[in-house]
Amino acid sequence: MRPSNRTPDQMRPVRITRHYTKHAEGSVLIEFGDTKVICTASVENSVPRFLKGKGQGWITAEYGMLPRSTGSRMDREATRGKQGGRTLEIQRLIGRSLRAAIDLRLLGEYTITLDCDVIQADGGTRTASITGACVALVDALRSLQRSKAIKTDPLKQMVAAVSVGIYEGQPVLDLDYPEDSRAETDMNVVMTATGGLIEVQGTAEGEAFSREQMNAMLALAEKGIGELFELQRQALAE
């Protein structure tokens, strides 16, 4: 039995709120149960040095947690003077995942920065970030199209992500913190709406996992991500 009484293949309630803050070209509050992340997409009319003059754009991501988004207060990374390894790892993952959603040549020489800031954490912040950031990204692309800055929609396919794991020997979908902190295996899966895998990151926390368990987890992830694509679609249709 899961601590939250969910069935093994049951996601937490997911909510996607667009236009959450007023300044950003895309601004989304995404909630996976008690996990809440503000995802903003900011457009800048330039590209990093290594892309100058190549006629293509860039997508990058940054990730942060408010110091008391967690059960006990964490040091503020701005105070400690650097982002930790976990933060860098997550923001690299978000950036790679979202670049897979876009044809960078159609974007033109624009950079879109996706800021994913965790307001409240309860497991699955990186997968919620990817799923929410993709909606914010679409809003930013629409704003570029409305202003005629770009003519063709650079979106190739939506991208979404979910965590799966082995909890008390059982493959489960969308782990919350009580599960995540005790899971034997934790896996994050990023997929495209057309069914392809973008990222698979599985880690044995306590003991090794088998090929069979891996396949069971991937099946759960496919199911959950399918639901997320539907929620993204509904949110963007409003």
Next chain:
Amino acid sequence: MRPSNRTPDQMRPVRITRHYTKHAEGSVLIEFGDTKVICTASVENSVPRFLKGKGQGWITAEYGMLPRSTGSRMDREATRGKQGGRTLEIQRLIGRSLRAAIDLRLLGEYTITLDCDVIQADGGTRTASITGACVALVDALRSLQRSKAIKTDPLKQMVAAVSVGIYEGQPVLDLDYPEDSRAETDMNVVMTATGGLIEVQGTAEGEAFSREQMNAMLALAEKGIGELFELQRQALAE
């Protein structure tokens, strides 16, 4: 005429939402019009080194802005590797102001950290932070009393803050960003509920201000802060 059509002595609508996030001992969303700040109070059962063994507590504050809380995206301080001068100045101000609200000896050897994180900025983020952090602080003190960690309420008096300024020659209350960015003078005032001044920080941006203008601004601040004390009282009564 003010850009927002307010009268010179009119505050923006102010909203105080308690229990905004679930982990912190005190958690408040405060809104001064479009300015939105999450203020959390985190209790830690220890004190900084310089207070060890002195039988008293400590109140400290940290301040941050989400990168796209503003009209154009700012660099993330965690990425730049340090907090800027403005950030340090503001968090020192918040900490000093809130320490004035508390009898640190009655707090016992606890540290309460007030994190003020700006979700959306439209002028007055530091005064909203002080006003909201005081409510979060009271919630944290109540939680310490409920758990019998402390016996006597360390709160001496509520503290609130507002900005005033000279805008097109006219003293005005509670400047929003369009006013703030063009004001001749900008002043932040922190007061106690018993009518005393805690901090007065007035800066001539364009030209010097007179003693008369200073007095007019202080009168406006007193009026606005009076309204804020009433809103804090109502929020804490719920």
Next chain:
Amino acid sequence: MRPSNRTPDQMRPVRITRHYTKHAEGSVLIEFGDTKVICTASVENSVPRFLKGKGQGWITAEYGMLPRSTGSRMDREATRGKQGGRTLEIQRLIGRSLRAAIDLRLLGEYTITLDCDVIQADGGTRTASITGACVALVDALRSLQRSKAIKTDPLKQMVAAVSVGIYEGQPVLDLDYPEDSRAETDMNVVMTATGGLIEVQGTAEGEAFSREQMNAMLALAEKGIGELFELQRQALAE
């Protein structure tokens, strides 16, 4: 009775020594009693990036204390790897204050950096810095005029500063360290020679202060700053 036996409205002896070191375009040793600060003004033939091509100049300031300028040795900020919050706050204040003295458009595309380095500290280092830096700045402007780099004097008005406070319930002028460390309220006031206020920064250290006390402190500050303007005038006449 003040520890120094001064009357409440009595400044410490103030000395301004021009041409204190030989390399800088302006170099002043200013002494407020035992507080000694070297203020140099350095001219650079360029402006910061955000002003490039706007046809105006810039004034900026940096502040430092020798490690043993104080009663017990402080860590060197260069060793700790960053400037502390107090240092940043003070150098921002000095820069803002001195920019109020100058018409930046008449300065042309020059940057003048004011370095205020405390050799010996006994209270009031920031107000001594502002007062001395203004004299160094005038010397730098004269050097630019002598070399025909600029034609019109960009100086709008002299600027000076003094601290006031409430010490044992009594408003006093120009606090030295024994007073400053025990004052109930500490206020720094920056004014122009034409009587306008540039900055007012009042902080209740122990208990709140009243509007009446604030007015009494401002009156003392006006008196003290008047004396400083006379001393600046005499120094620059030599």
Next chain:
Amino acid sequence: MRPSNRTPDQMRPVRITRHYTKHAEGSVLIEFGDTKVICTASVENSVPRFLKGKGQGWITAEYGMLPRSTGSRMDREATRGKQGGRTLEIQRLIGRSLRAAIDLRLLGEYTITLDCDVIQADGGTRTASITGACVALVDALRSLQRSKAIKTDPLKQMVAAVSVGIYEGQPVLDLDYPEDSRAETDMNVVMTATGGLIEVQGTAEGEAFSREQMNAMLALAEKGIGELFELQRQALAE
């Protein structure tokens, strides 16, 4: 056809040289073709703060590349003042993987630090690091046992790693740099000698990959890692 003329399931020649440097408790040079990594294991008689008094040990890892281990010179991380995101990601992976090899309670209050320094890079540095570090770790454990510092061997199982990928549509084993830089998908797999998965990190570089491709890659990884376990066994038998 692979650039190196290898068959799809063919590893590069792998060499493991023990006792490569003289100071470390374990010191191994591992070569995967032209990729050369020095892996040292250093024993320290203490544990990190978060483990003090818990009667268990700790395994941690650090990773670095000599500035000219690569085709064009990279900046030295010590000069840039911080480790990059890729470095942090890799050393976190190495540490997690090696902790899976050990029963930390049997290690006692010792910390073993695995330093993996790349002398020459040609793809697969992180998988070579894990494979070589496991041999160095065993040498360090043997040294602890020889000196009677610990009585029971804390080694649970050997650990090894290899990269696999999709190159020109074809699943291939052990990518060298010419393949890695053009692969559609890149996956790193860490396994135990008993056949369990420790880490699976698959990334689509250009286009998404399918579940079938994932399975084909995992099968190749199992084959390659099997060969690595045999080479580790031979090296440790000498």
Next chain:
Amino acid sequence: MRPSNRTPDQMRPVRITRHYTKHAEGSVLIEFGDTKVICTASVENSVPRFLKGKGQGWITAEYGMLPRSTGSRMDREATRGKQGGRTLEIQRLIGRSLRAAIDLRLLGEYTITLDCDVIQADGGTRTASITGACVALVDALRSLQRSKAIKTDPLKQMVAAVSVGIYEGQPVLDLDYPEDSRAETDMNVVMTATGGLIEVQGTAEGEAFSREQMNAMLALAEKGIGELFELQRQALAE
């Protein structure tokens, strides 16, 4: 002919002013011509971690230059966030040299920090620093003896330093900046009052130097340092 019209073996006028600032246990202004350095000695009742409980003391040094001590303004090291290589090299040299003056066991568990801050630079700042710091150190030792903190004088021998060099083919003593910036060879020599060498650091700037030139420079250094010992003696006799 030297730019300053000095003979090859002639030092610049040297002045040593004790008790230059009031807070430090030892405080000296030393002038080698236009080079001016404030040297303070600060006593702290503890030792660095690596010496705890060994019953001996420690001498360490820090060096800094005011930003406009030089002909063109240098960046402040506190602003750049780290001390440069030249600064670290010099303060390591000062510390080593002064430790040679002291029997650290007789000092007891005290640390004396020598801060050498260059107010005005005209060549030879490191040798002036060593020579002045030794006088400040003696004042700090006397203060420890007066307060009965230590019973036996830990001073073994005075230490002084001077620069020599090859300028236009000619060995010269005590180079000022115009010479130093064009010298073929630059050598700093630190000696004890009993005639021993503590440090010799010779660097060919343009072309290599011979053993004969080295001997000629050492002879000049001995002469100059002899004069410095006499000036130290006179200053300490006052």
Next chain:
Amino acid sequence: MRPSNRTPDQMRPVRITRHYTKHAEGSVLIEFGDTKVICTASVENSVPRFLKGKGQGWITAEYGMLPRSTGSRMDREATRGKQGGRTLEIQRLIGRSLRAAIDLRLLGEYTITLDCDVIQADGGTRTASITGACVALVDALRSLQRSKAIKTDPLKQMVAAVSVGIYEGQPVLDLDYPEDSRAETDMNVVMTATGGLIEVQGTAEGEAFSREQMNAMLALAEKGIGELFELQRQALAE
């Protein structure tokens, strides 16, 4: 008697292996007994800002030690966030020494970076670095000539270095770690193949040294460096 049973004027066995790694334009493993340093020379087609447009090249050096190149593990400088004073001092020395080998005008607008990374340390790492880096530099110059990037060989003269010292009262050549850690005096000498001195850095560790001892050490250094020039010559002739 020396711990290694060498005679006072006997060097350790020295080996120079060219083409040690495959990517760099010059790559040398140099061994002074158990001290092993990888020296690479990397060519970049640009110069630092201060040399832009002056028609000359630049030689610079960086130095590092693998964390477990020493008897007990040192913190990694990339992890600590900065290079230590000793590292900066050594890499400045290597850079200065190698610049003395080259006519920078004949090099053209190229920068050659010499990376000296210590794989195993047993005393004399800086002198081994200089001696090995000079060979790597020659290989890089040859590669520039082969590719017709430069026409004239910029090498003026080979450079090599050795340490000498006073160990138990006796001048000795090429100190290993057991001697170095207990030597009374330690001196590093850099010379040109034509017999000139480039750098002499002598430091009294315990007690001062005399002019006679200095001359004896310089004579030993001349002998040892003569042998090193012969070994460099042989290596480059292969």
